[in-house]
Amino acid sequence: xxxxxxxxxxxxxxxxxxxxxxxxxxxxxxxxxxxxxxxxxxxxxxxxxxxxxxxxxxxxxxxxxxxxxxxxxxxxxxxxxxxxxxxxxxxxxxxxxxxxxxxxxxxxxxxxxxxxxxxxxxxxxxxxxxxxxxxxxxxxxxxxxxxxxxxxxxxxxxxxxxxxxxxxxxxxxxxxxxxxxxxxxxxxxxxxxxxxxxxxxxxxxxxxxxxxxxxxxxxxxxxx
Numbered sequence: 001x002x003x004x005x006x007x008x009x010x011x012x013x014x015x016x017x018x019x020x021x022x023x024x025x026x027x028x029x030x031x032x033x034x035x036x037x038x039x040x041x042x043x044x045x046x047x048x049x050x051x052x053x054x055x056x057x058x059x060x061x062x063x064x065x066x067x068x069x070x071x072x073x074x075x076x077x078x079x080x081x082x083x084x085x086x087x088x089x090x091x092x093x094x095x096x097x098x099x100x101x102x103x104x105x106x107x108x109x110x111x112x113x114x115x116x117x118x119x120x121x122x123x124x125x126x127x128x129x130x131x132x133x134x135x136x137x138x139x140x141x142x143x144x145x146x147x148x149x150x151x152x153x154x155x156x157x158x159x160x161x162x163x164x165x166x167x168x169x170x171x172x173x174x175x176x177x178x179x180x181x182x183x184x185x186x187x188x189x190x191x192x193x194x195x196x197x198x199x200x201x202x203x204x205x206x207x208x209x210x211x212x213x214x215x216x217x218x219x220x221x222x223x224x
Contacts, residue, residue, distance in 0.1 A: 005018060005019060005020040005021075005069075006020075006069050006071060006076030006078075006097060007071065008071040008074060009074060009099070010100050011074055012100045013050065014050075015048055015049055015050045017046055017047060017049070017099050018046070019044065019045070019046045019047075019057070019076060020045055021042050021043070021045075022042065022043045022045060023042050024042075024043075042061075043056060044056070044061055045057060046102065059102075059104050060104070070129070072124060072127075074098065074100050075096050075098055076096065076097045076099065077094060077095065077097075077122060077129055079092075079095070079120065079121075079122050079131075080093050080095035080106065091108065091109070092109045092113075092114055093108045094109070094122070094129065094131075094148075096148060105148055106149075107145065107148055107149050108151040109131075109151070109154065110154060113131075113133070113143060114133055119133070119169070120133040120134075121171075123171060124172065125142065125144065125172055125176055126176050128144050128145065129144070129145040130142055130143060130144050130145070130172075131143045131154070134169060139160065139161065140158075140160035140169070141156060141158075142156075142157055142158040142159070142160070143155065143157070158192060160190065160192070168180065171210055173189070176193075177189050177190060177191050178190040180197075184203075185204055185205075186199060186200075186201075186202070186203055186204075187202040187203070188200060
């Protein structure tokens with residue numbers, strides 16, 4: 001099974017790359033004793049458009065708990081939990097992968113930033129990596145990362161007061177506003193500058209939803 005993929009541009013080598021994790025499972029029809037140790041550790045691979053090939057990455061990757069990755073400036077980012085596959089056991093963290101140097105880096109979250117009952121979502125907000133954290137009271141805390149690898153650099157830049165109508169965070173738009181799903185499944189837009197909510201007249205599914213920022217001026221990639 002392939003999971004936690006990312007895509008981005010390596011400006012050092014003028015190359016486009018894809019990164020993915022491979023998980024291995026035993027065939028359910030295989031005749032294997034229950035006590036037999038047949039597990040395989042997850043493996044990471046990276047694809048290069050220039051060489052048109054995949055190769056294995058020899059890296060120690062923290063456990064990723066969420067797959068809402070983002071890309072910015074030659075780095076792929078995921079939310080993670082550095083507990084299960086690492087001796088550092090830093091807990092909730094931001095996991096980043098440098099596409100140029102092909103190394104992983106973790107940025108821990110302060111202990112008072114999230115708790116077990118919070119829901120948190122990583123987004124790109126006005127050109128910065130941000131976490132939107134919200135609890136059962138639907139109060140949204142927005143934290144901006146100042147420096148990779150520095151636990152104390154998460155700045156609490158915005159607090160959105162409780163929104164009784166809001167039920168689920170969908171994502172962030174290109175101009176920094178927040179898309180939310182109301183209790184009646186209507187999609188709304190929250191403008192952080194004016195602190196107002198605008199109904200968009202669109203109903204959405206209660207399944208997985210996400211916001212994708214589309215740009216029509218990307219240069220064509222030769223070979224695709």
